[in-house]
Amino acid sequence: MTQEHIDYIESNMLLFTTSRRYAPAELQKIYEIYNAVTGENKKVTGCGRCQTNVKQIILFNYDKARRKD
Numbered sequence: 001m002t003q004e005h006i007d008y009i010e011s012n013m014l015l016f017t018t019s020r021r022y023a024p025a026e027l028q029k030i031y032e033i034y035n036a037v038t039g040e041n042k043k044v045t046g047c048g049r050c051q052t053n054v055k056q057i058i059l060f061n062y063d064k065a066r067r068k069d
Contacts, residue, residue, distance in 0.1 A: 001033075005062075015055075
């Protein structure tokens with residue numbers, strides 16, 4: 001996880017901790033971070049459960065990166 005990703009998560013924490021409808025640019029960034037963290041190439045989807053899982057994995061890795069510092 002890059003410092004840019006950490007900064008984005010910190011400045012947009014509500015995107016990752018609440019359930020809401022996302023703008024296409026927000027979803028694109030969320031999946032960009034997810035793909036960078038996991039090495040996968042997951043495509044943006046409108047599936048609510050998929051988005052929740054992606055956000056949980058990002059937050060898990062964010063917490064892990066923050067504890068490392």
